[in-house]
Amino acid sequence: MPDRKEPLLDMDVGKVASHSTDARTTESRVAPGLSEQKTRTSLVDPAPAAFSRPSGVATNKAASKDVDAAEKRAAAAARLKAAVEAAAKRTGQAVNQETATASDSHRETSSPRPAGAGFSASASASTSSASGYKEPSETASAGQGGGGGFDHPHYLVRREPDQPGGGGGFSPLLWVALVLAVVGLAFGGWQYTRAEKQQQSMLALADRVQELEIRLSETGQDLSEAGTTFREKLEWADSEIRKLWVVAHQRNRPAIAELQEQVKGLEGKLTQAERQAGEAATAARTASERASEAGRNLQTQTEALKKDIAAMGQRLTEVSLTTSTLDQRLRNQDNRNEVTALKRQLEVLEQKVAAGGMPAELQQKLQEQEEILASLEASRSQLVSRVTQLMDQVRELQQAR
Structure with missing residues (x-):
């Protein structure tokens, strides 16, 4: 009877699947945190429209940017996990295909296993040849105990490697699948650690946003009180301005009318003065011309008089x-x-x-x-x-x- 061997490859695939499940669980843990962070960010009360936003809003915006960056990193991690799961799935399919091929070839060369065997002979042979371990032989044969054997517990024992030509080994595709599985496990662990750090960062951001919400609520209350006080002062100022307007209107309207009449009278006097000034300017020009002519005549007469005086x-x-x-x-x-x-x-x-x-x-x-x-x-x-x-x-x- 051939030895029973531990299917280590199936166990590694199970580890990959379990790691994928853990990654999915981490993603499910991170996603509510992100949604909660979005909800908290959206629930921050905006400042009143009549007042400027406080300086803490800039910090809230920075926190929102950090949350968006964390969301992007989480989405990238989710896509990478999906790629790892797809690679693990393809690896499992390839392993199953190789196992089926090895099992068909083994059936042709070996006798069938007892009815109570827990694993297939082909999988045991391929696994034992790859891992170097073997299971202990069963204590009961097919002829003893009425022809029905039973499986012992899976104790892994070291055995010598098979002789050349004694059984089939792993194909290169299976080795590539194993390497990809190991790389996927390492990358999944790194992504899990990164997701944990991102979750801690998002929790810290959530605490910070909560603190900002508290501060903003306090600031909103202060602004509401200040707005109420300012509104009361504005109403009081409006009433006082209305009173002053009524008094000024009743008192200044007659004065304005009187000033307008005085301005009209002054404009008439100014027009008359301008006309008189024009007439005076004309008379001055005429007098100047006459004075010039008289000066010329006087000069002529003076010269004649000088001549007469000389003669006299x-x-x-x-x-x-x-x-x-x-x-x-x-x-x-x-x-x-x-x-x-x-x-x-x-x-x-x-x-x-x-x-x-x-x-x-x-x-x-x-x-x-x-x-x-x-x-x-x-x-x-x-x-x-x-x-x-x-x-x-x-x-x-x-x-x-």
Whole structure:
């Protein structure tokens, strides 16, 4: 009877399946955490619309980004696990196919196993040839004990490797499947550890988000109270502004109307003043033109007057010379006439005195002659003063010129 062998490959495939189950369980544990994280993030109360959001919202956004990154990593891990499961499934199918092939070939070369055998002979042969272990032989044969044998417990014992040509070995495809299974187990363990770390990180993020929710709720209450206070103050300010508007409107409206009337009156006065200013400017231009013309005429007249004064100066000079000459001549003539008359009278008087005394008539004539001499002297003085005045006037005219 051939030895019974432990199907180690089936056990490794079972380990892969169990690891896939653990990974699926981890994914099921991570997924609720992610959904809970999303729910907590979505339940954060937003700040009131009338106020700015607090600074903790930035931290909440960072936590949301971390959660999204964790979700992406979890999704990648899930896809990788699915790929590992598919590879394990394909490996199991290949192992089953190889086992079936080995079992068919073994049936052709060996006798059938007893009815109570727990494993197939082909699987035992292939497993024993690959692993180097064998099971102890059964104590009862097919002829003993009524032809029905039983299996002993699966004690793995070391046996010598089969001789060449004594049985079939593993194919290269089976070795590749085993390597892939080991790599899948290692990668699954690494993904499991990474998923555990991600779960811990998400739990920490959940605690942080919960703390932020508490802070945001407190901040929301503070903002609500501040909004209520601000609304009350705003209503009070509106009422005061309304009162002030009513008072200002009732008091300022008549003043505004009066000011508008005053402005209209001032505008009329301003128009009249502008018109008067225009007329004054026109009159000033006319007066300026007239003054310019008068200045030109005055200059002409001044020049003519200067010429006349020069001519008069010359004539006055001539007159003064003539007057001086006449005065001298008159004085000389008068003196000569008077001297002649006096000489004659003196001669007559001398004759009369010599003839016999001075009569009364002669004395009267002498007195008259003396008065005439005095009057002549006065007239001569007046004539001299007039000539002197004329000379002074002529001199002044010459200086003014």
